[in-house]
Amino acid sequence: MSWLLGRNRQQPQPDQTAGFSDGGGSADPEGRTAGEKSGDSQLSRAERKAMEAYRFDSSALERAADAAKTLERSKHAREALELSKMQEATRQTEYNTKVKEYEAHIEQAKVEQKRIDHEERRKTLIEETKQQQQRAQYQDQLSRKRYEDQLLQQQRVQEENLRKQEESVQRQEAMRRQTIEHEIEMKEKNRLKLLEHELRAKARVDRENRDINLEKIRLKAQEHRTTVLEGIKTAGTVIGAGAEAMLTDWDKVLTAAGGLSLLALGVYTAKGATGVVSRYVEARIGKPTLVGETSRFAFLDALKNPLHYLNRLRAKPTDALQGVVLNPKLEERLRDIAIATKNTRINRGLYRNVLMHGPPGTGKTMFAKKLAEHSGMDFAIMTGGDVAPMGKEGVTAIHKVFDWSHTSRRGLLLFVDEADAFLRKRSSEKISEDLRAALNAFLYRTSEQNPKFMLVLASNTPEQFDYAINDRLDEMVEFTLPGLEERERLLRLYFDKYVLQPAAAGAKRFKLDTFDYGKTCSKMAALCEGMSGREISKLGVSWQAAVYASEDGLLTEKMVLDRCYSAAQQHKQKMAWLSDQERADHKSITGTAAPPLTLTANKL
Structure with missing residues (x-):
C-alpha cells in the first residue's frame, strides 16, 4: 500500500498545511513557521543537524489520511482495495517463486558439488593408478637392468673362460708344434748323419776297389767296340750283296721303280681328291664363315x-x-x-x-x-x-x-x-x-x-x-624415320603382338586393364617423334617387362604411358650424346634434323 504512504503517486497532493496558516503564521516549504526559523537561526549548524535527525515529519500521515478519506468517498474504493490485494498476492507469488528458485539453485549447487567431489576422486584414482604404473615401470626397469647386468656379468665370465681356454689350447698347440718340430729336426739330423756314414763307407769301398772298377770299365768298352764293328761289317756285306743281286737283275730294278712311282702318285692323288671333296662339301652342305x-x-x-x-x-x-x-x-x-x-x-x-x-x-x-x-x-x-x-x-x-x-x-x-x-x-x-x-x-x-x-x-x-x-x-x-601415321600403325602392331595376344592367350602373369587402346596409341604416337621402328618395338617389349615386374601382373594405361615417356626421354638422351659430326651424319641420313623432345610436367 505504497500509494497510501504517498509513494509512487503520479499527481501532487494538495497542500495540507493551508488550513493552519491563520493560527500559526506562514509556513515555508519545509513546514516551519517564522518563529521556528528565528529560533533556528540562533542555533549552530551542527545543532540543527542533530535536531533534524530526531524530528518527525507528519505530512506523510496527513497525506495518507487525506488519501484514505478521498478513497472512501470514491466510487472505486472497492476495486482499488481488490487491486491492492491482487498486487500483494502477486508479490507474494513472486516471492515464493524466487524462494523455489533459490532452493533449486541450492540443490543444483549440491549436485555440482557432488559431481566435483566425484571428479576429484576420479582424478585422484587416475593419478594414484598412474603413480602405481610408474612405480611398476620403474621396478620393471630396475629388474630389467639387474637382469641385463647379470647377463653382462655372465657374458664377461664366459668370455673370460673362453679366453682362458683359447690361451690354454694355444699353449698346448704351441707345445705340440715345438715337440713335432724338435722330432723332425732330430730325425733330419739322424738322417744326415746316417747318409754321411753311408757316403763315407761307399767312398772308402770305392777307393779300395778302384783298380777292379777300372778293369771292368775297360772290358765293357772293348766288348762294345768289337760288337759295333762286327755289326757294321755284317750290314755292309748284306747290303752289298743285295745291291749286287738287284743291279745284275733288271726285272727287280724295274719293279722297284714302278712301285715307288705308284706310291707317289697315290699319295698326291688322295691329297688333291680330299681337297676337292672338302671344297664341294663346304659349298653344298656347309656355309661360309662370313x-x-x-x-x-x-x-x-x-x-x-x-x-x-x-x-x-x-x-x-x-x-x-x-x-x-x-x-x-x-x-x-x-x-x-x-x-x-x-x-x-x-x-x-x-x-x-x-x-x-x-x-x-x-x-x-x-x-x-x-x-x-x-x-x-x-x-x-x-x-x-x-x-x-x-x-x-x-x-x-x-x-x-x-x-x-x-x-x-x-x-x-x-x-x-x-x-x-x-x-x-x-x-x-x-x-x-x-x-x-x-x-x-x-x-x-x-x-x-x-x-x-x-x-x-x-x-x-x-x-x-x-x-x-x-x-x-x-x-x-x-628408308626414313616413321612419320606420325606410321608410328601409330607400329604402336598398334606391337601393342597387339606384345600385349593383346599374350593377354588373350591366357598367360598366368599377364592381365590387361580396360582402357581405350586406340586413343592411347594415338597419344603415344605423338610422344614418340623421332624414334625408329626398332625403338618402338623395344617399347612393346618394355610393356611386357612392366607386367612381369608388377605385383598383380596387370597392365594399366598409366604403366603404358610411363614406359612411353621413359623411352622418349632415353631417345632424347641418345640424341644429346651425339657429337657434332654424328649430328651432321644423322641429319644427312634422316633428311631432317631430329626435333628435340620436350617432356613437360603436364605431359608427364
Whole structure:
C-alpha cells in the first residue's frame, strides 16, 4: 500500500498545511513557521543537524489520511482495495517463486558439488593408478637392468673362460708344434748323419776297389767296340750283296721303280681328291664363315633343329611387306621391287642389285628377309665389319661366299649389312692393304649381273661407298624415320603382338586393364617423334617387362604411358650424346634434323 504512504503517486497532493496558516503564521516549504526559523537561526549548524535527525515529519500521515478519506468517498474504493490485494498476492507469488528458485539453485549447487567431489576422486584414482604404473615401470626397469647386468656379468665370465681356454689350447698347440718340430729336426739330423756314414763307407769301398772298377770299365768298352764293328761289317756285306743281286737283275730294278712311282702318285692323288671333296662339301652342305644367318639348307643345322627346317619347307610364300610398316610411297616402291624380283626368279632373268640406306632400325634387314621369302629365294646375311678382322683371309672368305652363292638352286639374296665398313672409298679413306684387296675381290665378283644371286647392300652412311660400288647398284631405296601415321600403325602392331595376344592367350602373369587402346596409341604416337621402328618395338617389349615386374601382373594405361615417356626421354638422351659430326651424319641420313623432345610436367 505504497500509494497510501504517498509513494509512487503520479499527481501532487494538495497542500495540507493551508488550513493552519491563520493560527500559526506562514509556513515555508519545509513546514516551519517564522518563529521556528528565528529560533533556528540562533542555533549552530551542527545543532540543527542533530535536531533534524530526531524530528518527525507528519505530512506523510496527513497525506495518507487525506488519501484514505478521498478513497472512501470514491466510487472505486472497492476495486482499488481488490487491486491492492491482487498486487500483494502477486508479490507474494513472486516471492515464493524466487524462494523455489533459490532452493533449486541450492540443490543444483549440491549436485555440482557432488559431481566435483566425484571428479576429484576420479582424478585422484587416475593419478594414484598412474603413480602405481610408474612405480611398476620403474621396478620393471630396475629388474630389467639387474637382469641385463647379470647377463653382462655372465657374458664377461664366459668370455673370460673362453679366453682362458683359447690361451690354454694355444699353449698346448704351441707345445705340440715345438715337440713335432724338435722330432723332425732330430730325425733330419739322424738322417744326415746316417747318409754321411753311408757316403763315407761307399767312398772308402770305392777307393779300395778302384783298380777292379777300372778293369771292368775297360772290358765293357772293348766288348762294345768289337760288337759295333762286327755289326757294321755284317750290314755292309748284306747290303752289298743285295745291291749286287738287284743291279745284275733288271726285272727287280724295274719293279722297284714302278712301285715307288705308284706310291707317289697315290699319295698326291688322295691329297688333291680330299681337297676337292672338302671344297664341294663346304659349298653344298656347309656355309661360309662370313655368313652369319641363312635360310639355305645346312645338313649340320638340320640335324640340330629338324623341326625348324620342316616348318620352313612347308611354309608358303608370304607378302613382302607383311609386318613391315613404312611410308605409303616407300611401300609402293618396295612392292614393285618385290614383284620384279619374284618374276625374275620365275623367268630365270638377271637380278638387280639394290642399296637400302637410312637411319638404323628403320626395317632394312626385315624387308630383305621378307623379300627373299616372298620371291621364293634363299637369303644370307653377312656383316661388313666381319671382313676387316680376317686380314689376309678376307679375300678368300669373300670368294667362298660368292662361290657358295652360285650353288643355290632357288637363287640367293645376299644381304650385306653395314656394307660401308669394308666398301669405303679407296681414294680418300685410309684403309689397309688387306681391306683394299677384299674390296677389289668384291668388285671383281660383282662386276656383272648374275642370275644366281641378288646383292642387297644396307648402310647408314652411303656417301662413304667407293664409286665403283655405286656403279654396281641398280636401285637405291631410302628408308626414313616413321612419320606420325606410321608410328601409330607400329604402336598398334606391337601393342597387339606384345600385349593383346599374350593377354588373350591366357598367360598366368599377364592381365590387361580396360582402357581405350586406340586413343592411347594415338597419344603415344605423338610422344614418340623421332624414334625408329626398332625403338618402338623395344617399347612393346618394355610393356611386357612392366607386367612381369608388377605385383598383380596387370597392365594399366598409366604403366603404358610411363614406359612411353621413359623411352622418349632415353631417345632424347641418345640424341644429346651425339657429337657434332654424328649430328651432321644423322641429319644427312634422316633428311631432317631430329626435333628435340620436350617432356613437360603436364605431359608427364
